[in-house]
Amino acid sequence: MDMIDRYLNAVAAQLPQDERADIVAELRDLILSRFEAKEEELGRPLTEDEQEAILREIGHPLVVAARYRKGPDSLxxxxxxxxxxxxxxxxxxxxxxxxxxxxxxxxxxxxxxxxxxxxxxxxxxxxxxxxxxxxxxxxxxxxxxxxxxxxxxxxxxxxxxxxxxxxxxxTWGAKVGPMEPLKAPPAPWARPRATKAWPGGEYLFSFIAVGMFSLWWVGVLHFPGLMHVQLLGEDATVTPAPIWSTLFVPILVYALIQMSVDLNSLFRPYAVRLRALARIPIAIAGLWLTYVIFQAGHWFTLTHDGETARIAGDWVMLDFDSLRTLGRLGDGARDLVGVASTLSVVMVWVLAFSAISLACSVVFNLWRLARG
Structure with missing residues (x-):
């Protein structure tokens, strides 16, 4: 098998079978005509190196075959x-x-x-x-x-x-806004005008955070160490209470609706009343979820060396004396019961602040719905 046949076989292997014969015949005629023209120019037969140089000018077999291939030639x-x-x-x-x-x-x-x-x-x-x-x-x-x-x-x-x-x-947080017509440069003594920030930027972090939570909630994302607590250099396992299984679907639906509102706000940042109208029922639903979680009274269980302690609480823990005790924790508070008690106080206050924030959101969005 000579050089031309090896080249054409490499090209033919990349071509559709129904068009292979015609394309190979066309390429053979092209190669032979190039060889003959070069031989006539030199007045002698071509060496193998000279033949190979002409084939390289025609192109690599993969590139040449791509010229005859139907459809896109790039991913x-x-x-x-x-x-x-x-x-x-x-x-x-x-x-x-x-x-x-x-x-x-x-x-x-x-x-x-x-x-x-x-x-x-x-x-x-x-x-x-x-x-x-x-x-x-x-x-x-x-x-x-x-x-x-x-x-x-x-x-x-x-x-x-x-x-x-x-x-x-x-551009995150950059000052952008509707383009204005070109005007003459301001005078040197004129005070520069403040540009308007793009209002959709404030919803970016909410969309990312809720999206990350949703992926973690369904088990797609995993955060090492999130379900473990350090007890004097050793890990205690954190097990969710049954209330989280009960509310798995409602919490997921709540997060997905929140993401949809944030996504709409990114593309339509000036739809103030529409966004406020959507956020009011979302905040009310969040208040209901917070109330149900709080009423459960038991949220997590710590396990270490066969011993368990519950992270639980009630309304009694909503006093400032419990918060002041957090700042006076000694080494003894790093045992299983001490850590569970500390996290119980933190959880109670987190739920309380969450409820206050959601209630404020209802009021604020009612005001926006009225003012626009």
């Missing part, structure tokens, strides 16, 4: 690449926020190995990031192969473009 074409890039950037920023919050939770849980926690956070970010990039590329390749173009790519509206700035962290 992410030039039309889809901007969407792919935005999705990857935004997704990586969300993963970074999730890992940062998880690292913070792990560090404040009392672990003695902060270096290992940071290492796990970096490993989680890079592994999740690679998975995200892979999934985004596969999705874009499917869109490219079957020429799929969703409506949000072809029938977009200018008023819905605000959230696309979220892929650039430099």
């Amino acid at each position: 992410v074409g030039p039309q889809l690449f901007p969407y792919w890039l935005f999705g990857v950037k935004a997704g990586l920023l969300v993963l970074l926020a999730v890992q940062a919050i998880g690292l913070f939770i792990h560090l404040i849980s009392g672990t003695d190995d902060a270096g290992q926690a940071i290492s796990h956070a970096f490993h989680g970010f890079f592994s999740s990031g690679l998975t995200l990039i892979g999934v985004a590329t596969v999705a874009a390749a499917i869109f490219e192969q079957y020429d799929i173009r969703p409506k949000w790519m072809t029938q977009w509206r200018v008023r819905d473009l605000g959230a696309f700035g979220l892929s650039d962290p430099a």
